[in-house]
Amino acid sequence: MVVRLQYARSASPSTIVIASDRTLVALDSRTDPGLVDQLWGQVSAGTGFESLIGSIPAESAGRQLAFVAIGDIVERADGAAFHALVNGPIGFDVAAAGAPRHVAPTGSSPWLRTNLQSVSHIAIGADAETPQFPLGAGVVATSRIDVAIGEVAQATASTSQRSGEPGSVLLDSHDDAHDGQTVAHVPSANTLTGPVRLADVPHTRPTMMFGYRVNGGQAFALDLPHRYGRSPRVVSGGEARLVPLLSPTKTVSATHLDLRQIGDAVVVSDLGSTNGTSVMEPGAHWRRMAPGESVAVAAGTFIDLGDGNVIEVMPGVPLR
Structure with a gap:
């Protein structure tokens, strides 16, 4: 075990x-x-x-x-x-x-x-x-x-072993499910600098491990891409952790949102949801994402999927 x-x-x-x-x-x-x-x-x-x-x-x-x-x-x-x-x-x-x-x-x-x-x-x-x-x-x-x-x-x-640093935790990201999407830049403390294709974002070794929590609950690390929805799924060949959300009115789509860390950037991707996704960065107002849009966000950002389901991006913890 x-x-x-x-x-x-x-x-x-x-x-x-x-x-x-x-x-x-x-x-x-x-x-x-x-x-x-x-x-x-x-x-x-x-x-x-x-x-x-x-x-x-x-x-x-x-x-x-x-x-x-x-x-x-x-x-x-x-x-x-x-x-x-x-x-x-x-x-x-x-x-x-x-x-x-x-x-x-x-x-x-x-x-x-x-x-x-x-x-x-x-x-x-x-x-x-x-x-x-x-x-x-x-x-x-x-x-x-x-x-x-x-x-x-x-x-x-396994990522610690590849790093050569005992006890360290590194990110092993995958972009199989997002080839061709465009990432729009929102000013934040990450390494993305302007519109880029997600497949072109360099998978550099992260210096921080970011996290998230749902509705003010327990925080978890973004050690893998995460997918949220009523009954989220991963496309063939992809890899992600699935996070089911309650949505009595079905405002939240079955597979609604992807959240992942790439290097020291946190990227939010709407997966073509029916009722949309809204984001609010620290010091800014709520903004509705376009269907299928991806955006780099800062720690402290809130992501609203509907039916009271709000994801908060947590500050990064330095990696040794």
Whole structure:
């Protein structure tokens, strides 16, 4: 199984993370060190999920223990499956079948137990404002941890190997689905300088990794081209991550939008949607894109696909 973990260093860590390739436990940073040592012994020994959660107490250091436990991670063809138990307000985010979701107790219950399927990403903590570092099996104090599983992890690992820089993450872009489209330039902090054909944009090594989030949810990296729609698809020979969106009125087309990073540029492409796409760059007004138009945009840009589905382009994180 391919699992890739990364964590953010922080001067004021909020979480202690105990990790292996099949288990992840995130605890309040005030947890008794003796308990952390005990749990690390179990995780490193490969203790199963049921035995692990049975050994986690309700309190630590005289207070209720808040934690997330994820275990028995198994990679399948459509993503990972695992068991999870959330106790207290920490919660975590996942990308399941390409769609973001926050997992946390609701209502009056202080805990939640669930099984999840088709997961490619797991994230715990606030969005990282600093570079993230790779983590194998171990214990770290952090404010944020991200886990990529299966093909997503393999893609980042393979690009790191090609770079010759251990731990780095590089972009492997593909333009198969966009040959012949024109990219219009919008003033932004990227490397495109005027109208160009998308196929002619140089695939230079990026120095930043940009991201996105849908409707203010969890942020994810633009490590591959992403396609959004009610039931998005990829043309033959192309490669993209598919992100289904809810659209009760069918304002959003089945395959509506493509978002990708090329070098240090982020390119938005309307895929001939029926009801159109609007973009708003920082400090500018909403502008409606022409059907099939592609445009380079800056971090902080909002993209409206309709039916309340708004994508935000997130700032880039420097690559090592």
